Amino acid sequence: MTDILRLSLIQSHLHWGDVKANLQHFTETLSVLKNKTDLIVLPEMFSSGFMMSGKEEIASHTDTAITWMTEQAEVLNAHIMGSLIVKEQDAFYNRMYTVSPQGDVSTYDKRHLFRMGNEHEHFDAGKLKGIVKIGEWRIRPIVCYDLRFPVWIRNQQDYDLLVCVANWPDARRDVWNTLLKSRAIDNQAYVAGVNRVGTDGMDLNYAGDSSLFDARGRVLAKCEDYKNDIQTVSLSWKDLQSFRTKFPVYLDADDFEIKL
Numbered sequence: 001m002t003d004i005l006r007l008s009l010i011q012s013h014l015h016w017g018d019v020k021a022n023l024q025h026f027t028e029t030l031s032v033l034k035n036k037t038d039l040i041v042l043p044e045m046f047s048s049g050f051m052m053s054g055k056e057e058i059a060s061h062t063d064t065a066i067t068w069m070t071e072q073a074e075v076l077n078a079h080i081m082g083s084l085i086v087k088e089q090d091a092f093y094n095r096m097y098t099v100s101p102q103g104d105v106s107t108y109d110k111r112h113l114f115r116m117g118n119e120h121e122h123f124d125a126g127k128l129k130g131i132v133k134i135g136e137w138r139i140r141p142i143v144c145y146d147l148r149f150p151v152w153i154r155n156q157q158d159y160d161l162l163v164c165v166a167n168w169p170d171a172r173r174d175v176w177n178t179l180l181k182s183r184a185i186d187n188q189a190y191v192a193g194v195n196r197v198g199t200d201g202m203d204l205n206y207a208g209d210s211s212l213f214d215a216r217g218r219v220l221a222k223c224e225d226y227k228n229d230i231q232t233v234s235l236s237w238k239d240l241q242s243f244r245t246k247f248p249v250y251l252d253a254d255d256f257e258i259k260l
Helices: 019-033 053-061 063-078 144-148 170-187 237-246
Strands: 004-011 040-043 078-088 091-099 105-109 131-132 137-143 161-166 189-197 211-213 219-222 228-237
Touching: 004 019, 004 078, 004 189, 004 211, 019 063, 019 228, 053 078, 063 078, 063 091, 078 131, 078 161, 091 137, 105 137, 144 161, 161 170, 170 189, 170 211, 170 219, 211 228, 219 228, 228 237
Parallel strands: 004 040, 040 078, 137 161, 161 189
Antiparallel strands: 004 228, 078 091, 091 105, 131 137, 189 211, 211 219
């Protein structure tokens, strides 16, 4: 297997509700990564920002955004992850897509909807984990508020990297940073968190704090606060397995069942 996975965290502002502007922005931003990374991670709802009032209009452009992801994955020779607003029949989902350079598409629907922002009144919750494989790497995608629920994302020895995309306001940035580190330690896995920056259409501010932690809870990469930034870092599967073998906490983990 390929030991090294090159991961790129894309921390960026988002144009509120403007799909065309966001896709153009990311086309320009990502161009420097051609043949230089294996996995590119964009923020939550990267085509629009975290919005609900205009979800019908944004969802009408989702096919365009997926086509864009497919084209960019091929051009850049890298997998691309990010979430979009999706409409299926009469239901809306905050859906995370992973698109491979060959055009393969995997999805995960956000499980925990942000009640304090009334997300649960506008979207339906997902019910499946959706593990993604890149080579032998097993990657677990989650979206924003999911990060607060350790049972849902408990590593049952089925993933090596947890990827969380978010629109997480700076008022709770300490919580974001603490949870990313905690989930890495809890699950003995790499954890990547990709958040936006700037101010959204509801006047919420975002610091970013996009980061990568190793299984020991150490920071391997962090984007610059409040600024557009790209951080690319190499993850070692061998190092991860060596640590798990030497310090096998998972052998003493409790069995549990999630009832949906």
